[in-house]
Amino acid sequence: MTATLAQVVAALEARYPPRTAESWDRVGLAAGDPAAPVRRVLLAVDPVAAVVDEALGWDADLLVTHHPLLLRPVHSVAATTYKGALLHRLVRGGCGLYTAHTNADSARGGVAEALADAVGLVGTEPLVPADAPALDKHVVMVPVTAADALVDALAEAGAGQVGAYARCAWTTTGEGTFTPLPGASPAVGAVGRRETLAEARVEMIAPRRLRSRVVAAMRAAHPYEEPAFDVLELAALPGSTGLGRVGTLPTALPLHAFAAAVARAVPATAQGVRYAGDPDMPVRRVAVLGGSGDSLFDAVRAADVDAYVTADLRHHPASEQQERAAFEAGDGPPRPALVDLAHSASEWLWLPRAADALRADLAAAGTTVETRVSTRRTDPWTGHVPQTSPPEGTTT
Numbered sequence: 001m002t003a004t005l006a007q008v009v010a011a012l013e014a015r016y017p018p019r020t021a022e023s024w025d026r027v028g029l030a031a032g033d034p035a036a037p038v039r040r041v042l043l044a045v046d047p048v049a050a051v052v053d054e055a056l057g058w059d060a061d062l063l064v065t066h067h068p069l070l071l072r073p074v075h076s077v078a079a080t081t082y083k084g085a086l087l088h089r090l091v092r093g094g095c096g097l098y099t100a101h102t103n104a105d106s107a108r109g110g111v112a113e114a115l116a117d118a119v120g121l122v123g124t125e126p127l128v129p130a131d132a133p134a135l136d137k138h139v140v141m142v143p144v145t146a147a148d149a150l151v152d153a154l155a156e157a158g159a160g161q162v163g164a165y166a167r168c169a170w171t172t173t174g175e176g177t178f179t180p181l182p183g184a185s186p187a188v189g190a191v192g193r194r195e196t197l198a199e200a201r202v203e204m205i206a207p208r209r210l211r212s213r214v215v216a217a218m219r220a221a222h223p224y225e226e227p228a229f230d231v232l233e234l235a236a237l238p239g240s241t242g243l244g245r246v247g248t249l250p251t252a253l254p255l256h257a258f259a260a261a262v263a264r265a266v267p268a269t270a271q272g273v274r275y276a277g278d279p280d281m282p283v284r285r286v287a288v289l290g291g292s293g294d295s296l297f298d299a300v301r302a303a304d305v306d307a308y309v310t311a312d313l314r315h316h317p318a319s320e321q322q323e324r325a326a327f328e329a330g331d332g333p334p335r336p337a338l339v340d341l342a343h344s345a346s347e348w349l350w351l352p353r354a355a356d357a358l359r360a361d362l363a364a365a366g367t368t369v370e371t372r373v374s375t376r377r378t379d380p381w382t383g384h385v386p387q388t389s390p391p392e393g394t395t396t
Contacts, residue, residue: 003367005096006034008041008062011361012100015354016110020130020241021103026068031087032096038062041358043351044374045344047097051376052086056093058372063090064354066111066347068099104350106130106241109357111290114350116245118265119288119309127244127287128299131236134208138218139201139230141176143188146223147200153221157214159206170203176228187223208233244289244296246303252284255307255337262309262339266349269342270381274313276322277337283307287336290346297321300336309339311346344379 003011009029021027038061044051047069055063069083077084090097105111106126116124138159142150154160155167162168176199180186189195206214211231219227253261256279263273283306289296293310294317300308318338325334355371362369 001367002037002039003362003365003369004034005029005032005036005038005062007362007365007367008038008358008369009034009098011358011365012064012098014361015357016100016103016107018103020106021101025102026071027099027101027103030068030070030097030099031090032062032098036061036094036096038096038369040370040372041355042372042374043355043358044376044378045347045351046378047086047099048376048378049082049086051374051378052089052095054374054376055095056089060095060372062096062098064098064100064358066099066101066104066350068101069097100354102243104354105290106243108241109353110241111347111350112243112245112288114353115266115288115290115309115346116247118349119262119286120249120265121245121247121286121288122250124245124247126238126240126242127246127289127303128296129238129240129242132239134236135205135234136208136211136214137203137205137230137232137234138214139203139232140218140222141199141201141228142222142224144173144198144200146221147171147202150202150218150221151204153217154202154204154206154214157206157217158210159204159214162205168204171200173198173200175199185225187225205234244287244293244299246285246287246305248285249283252282254280255283256280258283258286258307259339262341266341266345269345269379270384271342271345271379272384274340275337276318276340277307277335278333281306281333281335281337283337290350291343294318294321305336307337307339309341309346311341311343313338313340342379342381 018027040058040060041062041064042055042058042060043064045066047065077087079085079088140150151169160166160168175196177196179194180189180191182191184191188197218229255275255277259273259275285305286307286309287300287303287305288309292312294313322334351373355373359369359371
């Protein structure tokens with residue numbers, strides 16, 4: 001069965017939840033009718049004219065790009081601007097446009113993990129962990145005889161899910177006391193008479209987004225007219241996703257050999273791969289970040305790594321980082337060394353696994369789609385002139 005655009009978007013957002021995108025980012029569906037059928041999906045890093053040509057030439061129904069076409073606010077998408085013209089061409093050609101940007105950077109199986117895998121890292125964890133989904137703890141006092149039924153009802157509403165375990169609850173027993181007032185319809189006791197009976201205290205966690213549903217299920221299942229309960233907001237904890245990854249190489253390499261291995265692992269570009277640091281320093285623990293990475297130098301230093309692989313390193317931040325590293329290193333080599341890639345090369349590696357995952361996810365849901373990774377070069381730099389004599393003090 002052919003997938004609809006809405007089904008493709010749902011599959012993408014299950015893997016790359018929009019809520020995990022950075023606050024400044026703009027991700028999701030930029031163009032397209034959710035009810036339209038989708039037979040072919042082209043994936044690319046950049047929404048540029050050459051990629052639109054490829055999508056329309058292949059008769060794609062959806063173009064998925066890593067970078068947004070409309071990142072900053074616009075007041076017109078008229079075809080008199082190049083971005084408007086691209087959107088008009090896509091719409092006329094029946095091709096939607098979807099963006100997975102920083103949400104794909106952070107996700108399991110996303111951009112950062114693809115880069116970490118390519119350079120050979122194992123035991124990876126996020127460089128900057130994102131908060132896990134917000135949780136509530138629901139605490140309910142209920143007659144002991146009704147505790148199991150209450151736990152079942154809360155679990156059915158989405159509470160009690162902890163990792164690979166369901167219906168997780170904790171209970172203890174004590175005495176509850178109350179006096180029904182005039183107008184009450186007590187399930188136990190009589191109006192005006194103080195009651196004391198054995199009650200269970202039931203505690204279960206649930207996603208905060210399900211709060212209303214869980215509370216409604218509790219009220220419906222509870223035998224009391226006025227249940228006694230608390231809803232406690234739990235502190236945010238680091239999750240398993242987030243920007244960048246940190247891991248280790250199976251075997252330490254000198255920096256020059258590690259940089260060469262990185263160069264072999266990523267797509268070739270005019271820029272190539274640059275590094276900053278002692279060529280012979282051993283590299284074992286490494287941080288990576290696809291895309292522009294000099295804003296995360298503080299996190300990289302805190303991660304205590306030997307090298308940092310990223311892209312778009314600017315002169316002043318990189319220079320200041322190396323000066324600081326030399327100052328703090330004493331007699332040892334400055335850490336971390338820097339390995340600088342072309343922006344697109346650091347992110348392209350994610351596309352083939354995203355294409356495979358989308359195809360598999362839709363197949364598991366009973367629909368079919370054909371996926372392809374763009375073959376168009378979107379790195380803006382087209383040439384490189386090597387110097388015959390490197391400046392004094394550099395190593396080739």
